Amino acid sequence: MRQNEGGSYCEGAAMTDDARDSPASLYGPVSLTLGLISLIGLAVGFAGLAFTVLSGGLAATFGVLGLRGRVRRVQCAIGLATGGITVLVLITLLFLWSL
Numbered sequence: 001m002r003q004n005e006g007g008s009y010c011e012g013a014a015m016t017d018d019a020r021d022s023p024a025s026l027y028g029p030v031s032l033t034l035g036l037i038s039l040i041g042l043a044v045g046f047a048g049l050a051f052t053v054l055s056g057g058l059a060a061t062f063g064v065l066g067l068r069g070r071v072r073r074v075q076c077a078i079g080l081a082t083g084g085i086t087v088l089v090l091i092t093l094l095f096l097w098s099l
Contacts, residue, residue: 022071024065024066024069024071025069025071025072027062027063027065027066027069027071027072027076028066028071028072028073028074028075028076028079029072029075030058030062030079031059031060031062031063031066031075031076031078031079031080031083032059032075032076032078032079032082033059033079034055034056034058034059034062034079034083035055035056035059035060035063035078035079035080035081035082035083035086036082037055037059038052038053038055038056038059038082038083038086038087039082039085039086041055041056041086042056042086042089042090049090052086052090053086053087053090055083055086056082056083056084056086056087056090057083057087058083059079059080059082059083059084059086060079060080060083060084060087061083062076062079063076063077063078063079063080063081063083063084064076064080066079067080
């Protein structure tokens with residue numbers, strides 16, 4: 001048994017202090033994957049507009065969260081860039097279409 005910060009004891013799963021083993025370490029790969037999916041959706045066209053906007057926004061969000069967590073920063077930055085570009089392009093096209 002191991003005592004945690006609150007003073008109680010934990011049994012079962014192994015606890016690590018390594019930042020690469022935390023759930024926050026997945027922000028980079030998830031952001032990168034969603035950013036690439038959003039760019040593919042943008043290239044395909046407006047067939048999957050809602051999915052493209054959703055994946056681009058989530059890619060940017062996970063990219064920011066990952067950059068704040070300082071784990072896998074390059075993947076987070078690429079995901080933030082691709083998701084942000086996709087959302088900005090779609091907002092620009094929507095604005096131009098409304099004129």
